[in-house]
Amino acid sequence: VIVYLVNPNNPTSTIADCGFMIKWIKSQPKNTFFVLDEAYGEFVNDPSFKSGVELVKQGFDNLVVLKTFSKIFAMAGMRLGYAIGAVSVINKIRDHVAYEVMMNQSTLAAAMAEMNDKxxxxxxxxxxxxxxxxxxxxxxxxxxxxxxxxxxxxxxxxxxxxxxxxxxxxxxxxxxxxxxxxxxxxxxxxxxxxxxxxxxxxxxxxxxxxxxx
Ligand SMILES: Cc1ncc(COP(=O)(O)O)c(C=O)c1O
Incomplete structure (x- = not known):
């Protein structure tokens, strides 16, 4: 089972009850895989927001967090995003993505520069x-x-x-x-x-x- 959650959500712009969400993710059987789309995470002001990255750091390997350079970084036309997950999860994704041929150097250079531009x-x-x-x-x-x-x-x-x-x-x-x-x-x-x-x-x-x- 794959559960896809968009947090903050589009088009409502709201965030989930993160305490509830995280408890729920932790309570699910191992064969339930969560995809957390946090494309808008950098815009959040609500202090109750919790990123799924916390679960990755805690060692959970039944989820992946998706990030994009299309939103706050304003690079939508350059088409770059990334995933944060346990090593085993990322390796599994790698087996299915021809990532070496899908990126161009100018996009990567722009992303590297923006990522550190606080x-x-x-x-x-x-x-x-x-x-x-x-x-x-x-x-x-x-x-x-x-x-x-x-x-x-x-x-x-x-x-x-x-x-x-x-x-x-x-x-x-x-x-x-x-x-x-x-x-x-x-x-x-x-x-x-x-x-x-x-x-x-x-x-x-x-x-x-x-x-x-
Ligand atoms: C929730 C969400 N995720 C991802 C995207 C698009 O991201 P990308 O440009 O990296 O495909 C959008 C854009 O509309 C979005 O609303």
């Missing part, structure tokens, strides 16, 4: 936190419900079909998230720079005046 990481996180606050403030003012975000996007409840909102935003050169069935009245808003979010909330407020939201 300043860039802190700057990115701070910018994302600021952008989120700008969006939260407007959503609160407009009384638009949303889920507590631990990522670089916020899932908002339009209480109306997504399509017209999507089209109106597109007319303003803003691309909001695609539909995520069954949550068809919800919209995932990716966080841009604080300046971009200021523009976005201006449009939201205009839409409210026009009766569109």
């Amino acid at each position: 300043e860039f990481l802190a700057e990115s996180k701070e910018s994302n936190d600021k952008a989120r606050e700008i969006l939260y403030k407007a959503l609160d003012e407009l009384k638009i419900p949303y889920l507590p975000s631990q990522t670089n996007f916020v899932f908002i409840n339009l209480k109306a079909p997504l399509k017209p909102f999507f089209e109106h935003m597109k007319d303003e050169n803003i691309m909001v998230g695609r539909p995520f069935p069954p949550a068809l009245q919800w919209c995932r808003i990716s966080l841009g720079t604080p300046a971009e979010m200021t523009y976005f909330v201006e449009k939201l407020k205009e839409f409210r005046k026009k009766g569109w939201i």
Whole structure:
């Protein structure tokens, strides 16, 4: 049995109850393998968040943690990620991946540089936190419900079909998230720079005046 958990989750942006999750993983039979996708882990503010890496460090070999350079590192186009797991797990994955031929040197050089660039990481996180606050403030003012975000996007409840909102935003050169069935009245808003979010909330407020939201 393979269990795939995305934590923090996409598109909800929320984190699991990590204490519960870790206890559950530990309680499962050895033939249950967990894949923990922590693509958004670097954005988390909630102190209750626990990375699956802790379990790897404790010696558990029935899980692997997936990380990516596509999110806080902003390298999505360069296509690089990595897995953290027990040696036996990583060796098993190696048997199935032609990793030697799938990486290019510029991507590796960029990743190595970014990985150690604490300043860039802190700057990115701070910018994302600021952008989120700008969006939260407007959503609160407009009384638009949303889920507590631990990522670089916020899932908002339009209480109306997504399509017209999507089209109106597109007319303003803003691309909001695609539909995520069954949550068809919800919209995932990716966080841009604080300046971009200021523009976005201006449009939201205009839409409210026009009766569109
Ligand atoms: C949870 C999650 N994992 C992974 C990815 C993509 O990662 P990568 O660009 O490394 O394939 C995404 C991107 O949308 C994601 O939401």
